[in-house]
Amino acid sequence: MRRELCEALVARAARPELVFLTGDLGFGALEPLREALGERFLNAGIAEQNMIGVAAALASEGLEPWTYTIAPFCYARAFEQIRNDVCLHRLPVRMLGNGGGYGYGVMGPTHHALEDYGVLSTLPSLRILVPAFDSDVADVVAAAGASPGPVYVRLGRGELPAGCRAPAYAPWRRLRAGRGPVVVAVGPMAGVAWGAFAQDGDAGPEVWAVSELPLALSPPPQAFSDALAGRTLCVVEEHVAQGGLGQALAAWCLTNAAALTGFRTVTAAGYPSGTYGSQGFHRRESGLDAEALRGLLA
Template identity: 60%
Template sequence: MRDELCRQLVVRSVNSRMVFLTGDLGFMALEPLQEAMGERFVNCGVAEQNMITVAAALSFEGLEPWTYTIAPFCYARAFEQIRNDICIHGLPVKLLANGGGYGYGVMGPTHHALEDYGILLTLPKMKVFVPAFTEDVKDTVAQAGDFQGPAYIRLGRGEKPADSVVPGYAPWRRLLEGDAGVMVVVGPLVGPAWGALRDLDSSERPALWVVTELPIEANPPPAELLEALERTRRLMVVEEHVAQGGCGQQMCHWAMKSGIGIDRFRHLFARGYPSGTYGSQNFLRLQSGLDPQNIANDAKALAR
């Protein structure tokens, strides 16, 4: 997604109000953006807290600041500045976070973002974007850029199955029909889920939906999802995020407020490091049961 992000930011940079701040990240990836923006491209160094405060000041003066760094260095290291300088004032700063979830693999927990959107959605006026596919990046940049409030953009890898066609961007998209309930997946993890479920018979799989914007209250699930959930009373949520504050809790809260009864609920989420061993993103997903085979098995269990 990073290359496509650079291309779309170059397109947006014709807006003279746009300023791009990087926390010493983007070597051999963002050079075209640096060339396009000139002095409006600022390397703030390894000083993420200061970068957020500078971005807030630029926004207060009427500019459009975008910040860019590794996900945990954004939301965790600079949380106080995001809370006090950006969100309390409702400033439309755009926080680009690369490597959501277990994206940085063997670099370990200091470089993982497993509780990011749960934490940030506790802050006032915050909106979160989690593009699921590389094809989503164009619309994500446009939507987040035009949003008149603080926005956190969690970037990962595009993982769509081979020979699949991604439908046009929307906060909610149905990728597969199914009769055994509803599965909601957050962001890029839907690619492996899509590949795992598409060969199952529709009678033994839930309808597969991907959500790319949070909180749910800002973009409630569409009528088709609501109808399927009311009819089957079965819900499964899959996310590369801890359970606390995640989409699973948000979906249950939304269902209860909407008066929807759920008889069967399954939640696959990031469990940290069950084996105490670090490895690739795929290895760490496997440790949490977020691999394609386990997703398929849980989907079939939902149907029984």
């Protein structure tokens, strides 16, 4: 999604208050943005804590700062600064984390973001955006730019199934109707789930995409609530179970007395084999692939 991100920010670059800070990343992808912004494009170096602190200061002066690094270097290295400098002051810093989930593959667990939105959803006033498809990015950038408070954007790789057309962006979207189990997937995993059942008939699963968290800020729509009666709910996310959407939806279902017949989650399992590989390899080990999803809900 880096190309789409660059295009969306270039289109926004005419705003004189916009400042972009990168943690020494984006080479080979963000050069058009650097050209558009000139001295407002800052390389903060491999110093993510300082980058977030500087962004908070810029926001406090009325500017529009965006920070960019890979996802774990954002939420894990700079958590204290996100908490103290940004969120406790409700400052509109837009934090872009590239390579959500297992996105950085063979680079191993230091470069994987498996706890990011669970960790960040504990912070006050923080809005989390997780685009599912490449076509979502422009709308996500617009939403983040219009937000009055802090925003974390988890970028990944668009997973649009062949022959399918992504619906217009929304926090919650029904991708396919069906009378079977209701499948809810976060961000790019929605495309995987959609592809797994795209050829099924009306008796197949109903698939929903979620692109905004936490639920307190983006609660499920009434159409989703209505769809749950008498069905199994399955939550799919490239994130550990603790703090994920599955736990949040389980609590929501209890609070709202959802008449489910079953509840399942499919989450990032870490590293069952103790080895590292591509994003696809880690997804398969976790059951986060189309074949495993079909088997689970057969």
